[in-house]
Amino acid sequence: MKAPLSEAVRKSVLLNGLSEEVRDRLLKDSVQRSYAEGETIFLQGDPARAVFIVLRGFVKLSRMTPGGAEAVVSILGRNRSFAEAMALRGTPYPVTAEAISDCTLLQIDGTRLRHVLLENPEFAIGLLASTFVHFQALVNQIENLKAHTGVQRVAQFLSTLTEAESGPCEVALPYNKRLIAGNLGMQPESLSRAFARLREHGVKVDSSKAVIDDIAQLRLLAQD
Structure with a gap:
């Protein structure tokens, strides 16, 4: 893994509990991708082929309602990951991801994610922790809206x-x-x-x- 990624990887909930060997295997085919503000990363309904970690900037996750309005699901900043569950299950992305500032993402291949999980049960802890962070954020969002x-x-x-x-x-x-x-x-x-x-x-x-x-x-x- 390249040195500039080390801090982001250490602080990512998805990856920070992994051994160096497992982490390097997971990131073997990963790539950094840069997006300009307003650029689409993926669309709602696209096949989920990758997991992403935000290295720089902000990403908006949103859904289109049946009436055609946009509902903002989440805005993610540095060190946050997204699309883990969809890439793991091979289901379509349920949201659209858009760069709302110039940003850089680490893209991890979904197939490699599944292989590493099957071969290394310790990685399941990272996935559970990451899922919990997303769940807690949604709970907090609902609480803020209602209370x-x-x-x-x-x-x-x-x-x-x-x-x-x-x-x-x-x-x-x-x-x-x-x-x-x-x-x-x-x-x-x-x-x-x-x-x-x-x-x-x-x-x-x-x-x-x-x-x-x-x-x-x-x-x-x-x-x-």
Whole structure:
């Protein structure tokens, strides 16, 4: 495996528990692919032939509803993997994957994934861990939609963009506001209203960043 991939591989839930020998076998035929913002990685219904790990940038997973509207399922950043279950079972992708920024992905062949799993039961732990991360993210998403207001959802989203524990901070918005709204289950106009309401709580948002007076207070607002 090439050196530039080492950090991403170590931090990937899918791969970080593997021995070096098993990991190298799995990644033997893997390739890095770069995508420009707006480029499609695969379409909903395409045969699932590969698993992907995000090395750089952001990827949107979405589904088209029967009415023709787009439903954002997830937005994934660095070190997150996707399409494991479909590649393992050989079923079609249930979502469309699109680069929402310039990004680089590690593409792992699905057939090799299945062979390594059959020959190395330890790899099953990595797959289970990765599946749990996806499941937990969906549970959190459902909880946020049902139990939290729009303002709380936005506050929680902003609080994940920094590791600061208290005091003032400034965070860069990782993608455009339309995508933020879709990821939070909101309409763009509802997101704008939530941003306006957050001014009362010391948060000022412009086109590309948010200035937060006290990140600890914002996290309390998100949890109330």
